[in-house]
Amino acid sequence: MSVSKNWTVLAVPVISVLFGLLAGAIIMLVSGNDPAAGYAALWNGAFGDSFYTGETLRQMTPYVFAGLAVAFAFRTGLFNIGVEGQLLVGWLASVWVGLAFELPKFIHLPLAILAGAAAGAAWGFIPGFLKARLRVHEVIVTIMMNYTALHVTNYFIRDVISDGADATDPVHETASLQSEFLQSITDFSSLHNGIYLAVVAAILMWFMLEKTTLGYELRAVGYNQHASEYAGMSVNRNIILSMVISGAFAGIGGSMQGLGTFGNMFINSGFSGIGFDGIAVALLGGNTAIGVVLAALLFGALKVGSLNMPIESGVPNELVEIVIALIIFFVASSYMITWLLGRFKKKEAK
Amino acid sequence: MDALTIIALIVSSSLFAATPLIFTALGGVFSEKSGVVNIGLEGLMIIGAFTAIVFNLTFADTFGSATPWVALLAAMLAGGLLSLLHGLASITFRADQVVSGVAINFLALGLSLFLVKLLYDKGQTDMIKMNFIKKDIPFLSDIPIIGDIFFGDIARPTILAFAIAIISWFVLYKTPFGLRLRSVGEHPMAADTMGVNVAKTRYIAVFISGLLGGLGGAVYAQSISLDFSHATITGQGFMALAAMIFGKWHPLGAMGAAIFFGFAQSLSIVSSNIPFLQDVPDVYLLIAPYVLTILALAGFIGRADAPKASGTPYVKGSR
Numbered sequence: 001m002s003v004s005k006n007w008t009v010l011a012v013p014v015i016s017v018l019f020g021l022l023a024g025a026i027i028m029l030v031s032g033n034d035p036a037a038g039y040a041a042l043w044n045g046a047f048g049d050s051f052y053t054g055e056t057l058r059q060m061t062p063y064v065f066a067g068l069a070v071a072f073a074f075r076t077g078l079f080n081i082g083v084e085g086q087l088l089v090g091w092l093a094s095v096w097v098g099l100a101f102e103l104p105k106f107i108h109l110p111l112a113i114l115a116g117a118a119a120g121a122a123w124g125f126i127p128g129f130l131k132a133r134l135r136v137h138e139v140i141v142t143i144m145m146n147y148t149a150l151h152v153t154n155y156f157i158r159d160v161i162s163d164g165a166d167a168t169d170p171v172h173e174t175a176s177l178q179s180e181f182l183q184s185i186t187d188f189s190s191l192h193n194g195i196y197l198a199v200v201a202a203i204l205m206w207f208m209l210e211k212t213t214l215g216y217e218l219r220a221v222g223y224n225q226h227a228s229e230y231a232g233m234s235v236n237r238n239i240i241l242s243m244v245i246s247g248a249f250a251g252i253g254g255s256m257q258g259l260g261t262f263g264n265m266f267i268n269s270g271f272s273g274i275g276f277d278g279i280a281v282a283l284l285g286g287n288t289a290i291g292v293v294l295a296a297l298l299f300g301a302l303k304v305g306s307l308n309m310p311i312e313s314g315v316p317n318e319l320v321e322i323v324i325a326l327i328i329f330f331v332a333s334s335y336m337i338t339w340l341l342g343r344f345k346k347k348e349a350k
Numbered sequence: 351m352d353a354l355t356i357i358a359l360i361v362s363s364s365l366f367a368a369t370p371l372i373f374t375a376l377g378g379v380f381s382e383k384s385g386v387v388n389i390g391l392e393g394l395m396i397i398g399a400f401t402a403i404v405f406n407l408t409f410a411d412t413f414g415s416a417t418p419w420v421a422l423l424a425a426m427l428a429g430g431l432l433s434l435l436h437g438l439a440s441i442t443f444r445a446d447q448v449v450s451g452v453a454i455n456f457l458a459l460g461l462s463l464f465l466v467k468l469l470y471d472k473g474q475t476d477m478i479k480m481n482f483i484k485k486d487i488p489f490l491s492d493i494p495i496i497g498d499i500f501f502g503d504i505a506r507p508t509i510l511a512f513a514i515a516i517i518s519w520f521v522l523y524k525t526p527f528g529l530r531l532r533s534v535g536e537h538p539m540a541a542d543t544m545g546v547n548v549a550k551t552r553y554i555a556v557f558i559s560g561l562l563g564g565l566g567g568a569v570y571a572q573s574i575s576l577d578f579s580h581a582t583i584t585g586q587g588f589m590a591l592a593a594m595i596f597g598k599w600h601p602l603g604a605m606g607a608a609i610f611f612g613f614a615q616s617l618s619i620v621s622s623n624i625p626f627l628q629d630v631p632d633v634y635l636l637i638a639p640y641v642l643t644i645l646a647l648a649g650f651i652g653r654a655d656a657p658k659a660s661g662t663p664y665v666k667g668s669r
Contacts, residue, residue: 031468079448081389126644136647137656139389139448140595143588144640155633270584279452316467321460328453329435332445 012337013284013291016330017298024323028315037313042320045308046301052308054186057195058261060300062087064198065253066278067285067292068205069120069246073138074287075209076242077222082127082142083250084275085149086120088268090251092153093119095258095265096161098171108174113197113255120251121244123149128243132236138243146271154267167266177260192260199293201249206289208245218242250275277303280328299324360616362484362503368612370395370570372511374590375597375604376518377562381433382599383522384555385535385659389451390436392587393458394563395570397432398425400462402568403578404469406478417480418572422507422565429564430557432458437556441549444663455587463580474579482507482573507569511605514562518601531555535657538664548664566590592643599657611639 025035046056066083073080080086094116101108127141161168170176177192209215220228221238229235253274258265281299285291306320330337374391381388388394402418402425410417432454439450466475484503491501522528533541534551542548567583575582593611597603618635 027464031464081448081452130644130648134648136644136649139387140591140647141644143389144592144643147585147588147640148637151633151636155631159631269581276452276456279449280456283449310467316464318460318464318467321456322464325453325456325460328449328456329439329445332449332453333439333443335445336443 009286011341012334013286013295013331015337016284016327016334019330020323020327023326024319027319027322033313033315038309038315038319041309041312041315042302042305044305044312046305048308049187050185051187051189052304054182054189054191056297056301056304057186058189058191058300059304060296061192061194061198061260062253062256062274063277063281063296063299064202064293065249065256066274067281067296068201068289069249069253070278070282071285071287071289071292072205072209072249073242073246074282075222076218076238077225078128078131078239078242078246079139080124080127080142080243080246080250081139081279082124082145082247082275083253083278084271084273085142085146086123086247086250087254087257087272087275088146088149088153089123090116090120090254091258091265092156092254093251094175094255095168095171096156098175098259099161099169101175102172103174105174108172109177109259112171112175112259113252116251116255116258117248118251120254121248124243124245124247124250125240128240128247131243132239146275150268150271153265157265157267168264170263171259175259176263177256178263190261192256194256194260197252197256198296201252202289202293205249205292209289214241250278253278277324280324280331283328283331356620358503359620360613361500363616363620364609364613365508366484366505366573366612367615368609369505369508369511369573370566370586371590371593371608371611372515372566372605373562373569374566374587375593375608376515376601377429377559377566378591378594379518379522379597379599379601379604380531380555380562381559382594382660383535383657384531384552385538385657385662385664386437386440386552386556387447387451387661388433388436388556388559388563389448389591390433390454390458390587391451391559391563391566391590392583392585393451393455394429394433394560395567395587395590396455396458396462396583398429398564398567399571399575399582400458400465400567400578401425401428401564402571403475403478404465406480406572407476410478410480413480415480418478418482421572422568425564425568426561427564429562429567430560433556433560433563434553436560437553440663441552441556444665447661447663459580462578466578475577477577478572481576482569505573507573511569515601515605522601532657534664535659538659542664542666552664563587563590589639592639595656596639596643596646614638 028035028038045052047053069083070080094112097112097115123145127138130136130141131138157168158164177194179193182191217233218238221235225235277299281292281295285295302320306317309315309317374395378388378391402421405421405424406417413420436450436454439445440447482505484505487501487504491497530546530551534548538548571578589611593607594604596607614635618632
C-alpha cells in the first residue's frame with residue numbers, strides 16, 4: 001500500500017510536467033514551429049555550456065527561497081500568496097543595510113541578509129496576525145500586501161534612499177554575495193554565493209519541519225486545527241509563526257536579488273514574478289524541501305532556457321509561460337490524474 | 351483652476367478609471383457568490399484586453415466606429431471560455447480554487463503574449479484607432495452645475511457599467527436563479543437536497559464572471575491603454591478583487607468600492623493641481639485601495655464575510 005502511495009506522490013508532478021511539455025509541443029506544432037527544434041533550443045539555453053548552466057543556477061536561487069516560503073506556509077495549512085511582496089521588502093531592506101553601513105564582510109553580509117529576513121518576516125507577520133486573531137483570510141490580505149509593498153518600496157527607492165533616482169547605488173563590496181570564483185568557472189555568468197545559502201535553507205526547512213517540536217506542531221495545525229488545539233497546542237501562535245518564518249524565507253529570496261544577482265535595487269513597474277512562480281515551485285515540489293529544490297531547478301532551467309528559444313528556433317519565449325501555467329493546472333487537478341491512474345490500474349487488475 | 355472645474359475633472363477621471371474595475375468586480379461577485387473563489391480575474395482581464403485589441407486592429411475597417419463595441423463581445427467570449435477552464439479545474443477536478451486561479455493568470459499572460467509575438471512579430475501591438483472617448487451625455491449635461499460635474503465627459507462604457515451593476519443586483523437578489531446561485535455558495539448540500547444542480551449553477555456563475563472579467567479588460571484596453579503589451583493589465587484584476595471584498599460581495603457595494611478606488615487613482619494623478627493635496631506623497635494614494643481592503647477585512651470598516659462555501663469544492667455525499 002505504502003509503496004503504491006509513494007509512487008502516486010511522485011507520479012503526479014512527473015505526469016504534470018510531461019503533460020505541460022506535451023501541450024507546449026502541440027502549441028508549437030499548431031503555430032507552425034518545430035517542437036524538437038524548440039525544445040532543443042530550450043535545453044541548450046539552459047545547460048548548453050557553463051555560462052548557461054551558471055545562469056540557470058542563478059535563476060534557481062530565488063526560486064528555492066520563494067518555493068520554500070510558499071511550501072512552509074502550506075504545511076501549516078496557510079496559502080502565502082504574498083511571497084512577491086515579502087521578497088520586495090526583503091530586497092529593499094538588505095540593499096539598504098548593504099549601503100548604509102561600513103563594516104567588515106563577516107558582519108556586514110550576514111547583517112544585510114538578516115535585515116532581508118526580518119523585513120520579509122514583518123511583512124508576513126501582518127497577514128498571520130490578522131488570520132490568527134480575526135480569522136481574516138490570508139490569501140486576500142497577502143495579495144493586498146503585495147501591491148502595498150510594490151508602491152512602498154518604489155517610494156523608498158525614489159524619495160528616501162536616493163533623491164529621485166530610478167535605482168540605488170550598488171551595495172558595498174562587504175555586503176555583496178557576488179563571487180569571482182563562481183563567475184570564473186561559469187564563463188562569467190551572474191551566478192553568486194546565494195546558491196549555497198539556498199541549499200542550506202532547504203536543509204534547514206526540512207530539519208525544522210521534520211525533526212523539531214516546533215515543526216511537528218506546525219504540521220499538526222496544518223492537518224487538523226481542532227485536534228491540535230485539543231492536544232494543547234496554540235493554533236494562533238503557530239499560524240503567526242508559520243507566516244513569519246515563511247516571510248523570512250521570502251525576504252532572504254529578496255536579499256539574493258539585492259546582494260547577489262543585481263547588487264542594487266531599482267524601481268519596479270510590476271512584480272518580478274518570482275513570488276508567483278514560487279507557488280508553482282512549491283506545488284510541483286509537493287511542499288517538501290527536496291521537491292522544492294528540484295522544482296526550482298526545473299523552473300530556473302525553463303525560464304533561462306526560454307530566452308534562447310527565439311534566437312535558435314524562432315519560437316517566442318512566452319511558450320514557456322504557457323507550459324508553466326499548464327503544469328500548475330495539472331498539479332492542481334491532481335484529482336484528475338490520480339483518478340486516471342486508478343482507472344488504469346483497475347483495468348490492469350481485470 | 352476653479353473649484354467646479356477641479357471637481358468635474360475628478361469625478362470624470364474617477365469614473366473613467368473605475369469603469370473596468372466595476373465590470374470585473376461584478377464578475378468576481380457572481381463567481382464567489384456561487385462558492386468559487388476567482389483569483390483568476392486578472393487573467394480574465396488580460397485575455398479580454400488582448401482579444402479586444404486584436405479584434406479592434408483587425409476589424410477597424412469593417413465595423414468603423416462601432417468596432418470597440420463589437421470587440422467587447424469578442425472579449426467577453428474569450429473571457430468566458432478561459433473561465434470555463436477555471437471551472438473545469440475547480441468544480442469538476444476539485445482543484446484548489448486559488449491555485450487554479452493563479453494558473454489562469456499565468457496562462458492568460460503567456461498565451462496572449464505568445465500570440466502577440468506570432469501575429470505581429472513584436473512585443474506589443476500597434477495603437478488602436480477606434481477607441482472609447484469621453485463625451486457629454488446629451489440633455490443631462492445641460493443641467494446647471496450638476497450636469498457639468500456628473501454628466502460631462504463620460505465614456506459610454508461607464509453607463510453600461512452602472513446598468514450591469516443594477517442588473518446584477520436584480521438577478522442575484524430578485525430572481526429564482528440568483529437565489530439558487532447564492533444558496534450554492536452558502537450551503538451547497540442543502541441546495542443539492544432541494545434539487546439545485548450545484549455543479550451546473552457554479553459553472554454558469556463562473557462563466558458569467560468570465561464574461562464580465564473579459565469585458566472589464568476590454569474596456570480598460572480600449573479606453574485607457576489603447577494597445578496590448580505585457581504591461582497593459584498589471585494588477586487591475588486584483589484591484590477588482592479588492593473592490594469586490596470592500597463592497598462586501600454585493601453588486602452595488604462592489605460598484606461603489608470600484609468608484610472609490612477609481613477616485614483614489616485619479617487623485618494621485620490630479621493631486622498636483624489641488625492645493626492641500628500637493629504635499630501628500632503619491633504613495634499614500636497609491637496604496638490606499640489595498641490598505642483599506644485589509645482594514646475592511648479586519649472589521650474596522652464593518653464586517654465583511656465571504657459566502658460560507660467559498661473556496662470548497664462540493665463532493666456529493668460528503669458531510
